[in-house]
Amino acid sequence: MKPFSPPVERFIQDLPKVELHVHLEGSMSPPVFLRLVEKHGIPGLPRTPEEVAAHYEFRDFARFIEVYVASVRVLRDEEDFALLTVDAAQRLAAQNVRYAEVHISLYNHLSRGIPAAVVFAGVEHGRREAERRHGIRLRWIPDFPGDYGAEAGEQTLDAVLADGPPSVVGFGVGGVEVDRAPFREVYDRARAAGLHSLPHAGETGGPQNVWTALTLLGAERIGHGIGSMADPRLVDHLGSERIPLDVAPTSNVRTRAVADIAEHPLxxxxxxxLVVTLNSDDPPMFGTDLVNEYRTAYALGLDLPDLALLARNGVAASYLDAAAKRELAAQVDAVLAAARRG
Structure with a gap:
């Protein structure tokens, strides 16, 4: 892999960024996690930074889901969700992330008896505070774990339609990757309500799940989508239709979706x-952040124009307004032009 140099590091830091595939709960830093464990006195969870680090060691995707669900348990009230949102947004803004569309594991909270109104009140308080303090803009993608079945999707969507704020832009499905076909009806309802279809597919599953997400769920972007590369016809379709794929290399290695970073298909x-965007997914859990994902992309052989392309793809694939997209894309181009001038 290519070594780094100070100009490359400076370029990556200066690059205006958009994050389109990052989970709020998966963005919980160890200090926030430990603060909430202590606040609520939750047994059976780590109590020290060393125990948190061990907690975040993943053998496979199933272990990651187990840890993720356990970590969600520390979020109990509006204040907790606001704290998490502000902390996550501050760390994004420090990486020159200007805009983020953040997945919220809403069903995991509903199933614990926490009303959607509490979740949304907390994240909205945090969003407004983060935008005031750091200038970063946040939007929400509530989702449900597909392995809990279509009923989980229906309950999640009902909650979004009842209590979701205008800052909700899309509807997602994640969790253990199962067949997406059973979710057709709930996605029909979500799209009819004006929500964008943003499912995970082709992460640990094959290309058929991506086809299903496109043809039955009306997917506008694909979360991960790395399994698409096994089907040349799907690759051609994704390329010709300019369907974005939100890719997170470190996540894929940590969950063992990809055996080694050198083998990543990015x-x-x-x-x-393909229209690829670069993302961090669950950054503290995977020991990464978006800046590190750009470093990883460079180490995989991409050059500075490639990194700028990834940044522009993120802008184009977002649900920012047209004027904001033009402004951010121009800033990306300006950083690349400055780097070329040396």
Missing amino acids: PRMLEAG
């Missing part, structure tokens, strides 16, 4: 002409 995806 370079091949760009070579195939």
